[in-house]
Amino acid sequence: MITIKSEREIALMRESGRVTSEVLDLIGREIRAGMTTLELDTLAEQFIRDNGGVPSFLNYAPKGDPDVTPYPATLCVSINDEVVHGIPSADRVIQEGDIVSVDCGVFKSGYHGDSARTYMIGAVDARVEKLVNVTKECLMRGIAQAVAGNRLHDISAAVEEHARAHGYSVIENMVGHGIGTELHEEPPVPNYGRKHTGVRLKEGMALAIEPMIAMGRSRNAVCRDDDWVAVTEDGSPSAHFEHTIIVRKGKAEIMTLSGPTRN
Structure with missing residues (x-):
């Protein structure tokens, strides 16, 4: 069931969103070649x-799937061909030229915030830099469609069209989601779709919109044996950006904006 958040609930979500964005601001200041992904996780927690x-992510496990090992960390830190759910480790050292996608969730005052950014470490190949920039643009184009009266897949189509216009692939088996008192709520928000389809967007819907875009031909992310980390099928680099938003009339309210640009 899709829930409509009251203004009281939205005020609480602003606070969880603020902390989430400030974690990613902190990561942006501290991340560098030579750090381990576990060091980032410790800072964030x-x-x-x-x-x-x-x-939000620590000890998370999908409901109804008792065979999945609960997620063991605060952040998902995914490097290069890792699409999402990279598990922080003292053995994983960030290298010059890597792209590092960091996904963070914060539960505060009964509500979740969820956001992701992809960081470029030092001198990055120009083709990879373009991938990162286009993926961020995909997110903002999707958010621009998250207004009352539109359809859910207007968001999806905007993401897909921009990615494919630059020759990139959309990861189809990893999607955004509703968010609120639960980290993952209805509806799923795919990054591909046909305009003017899907549920009608209503003011007060809370969505986590998160394009995951690959340089190669991968249309799906493949999970490794640890249940969690998902990589591109062909080993190509992948970037990931995400914001938690509230559907409004005319323009979505972004709950996880950084610094002075925050709503």
């Missing part, structure tokens, strides 16, 4: 708890 929140 400490910041979240110092700000009265709880990591």
Whole structure:
């Protein structure tokens, strides 16, 4: 069931969104070649708890799937061909030229915020830099369609059209989602689709929109044996950006904007 958030609930979601964005701001200041992904995770967890929140991802497991090992970390840190759900480790060292996608969720005051950014480490290949920039553009084009009266797949089509116009592939088996008191709520928000289809968007819907775009021909992410980390089928680089938004009339409200641009 898709829930419509009240203004009281939206005010609470602004706070979880603020902390989520500030975690990613912190990561952006600290991330560098030579760090381990576990160091990033430790920084993030400490910041979240110092700000009265709880990591949304830590010990998360999909409902109805008892065979999946709960997620063991605060962040998902995915490097190069890893699409999403990269597990932080003391053995995984970030290298010059990597692209590092960091996904963060914060639970505070009963509501979740969820956001992701892809960071470029030092000198990155120009083709990969373009992928990162286009993926961010895909996110903003999708958000521009998240207004009351539109259809859900207007968001999806905007993401897909921009990615394919640049020769990139959309990862089809990883999608965005509704969000609120639960990290993952209805409806799923795919990154591909046909305009003017899907449920009608109503003011107060809360969505996590998250394009995952690959340089190669991969249309699906393939999970490794650890249940979690998902990589491109062909080993090509992948980028990931995400915002939590509220559907409004005329223009969506972004709950996880960075710094002084925050709503």
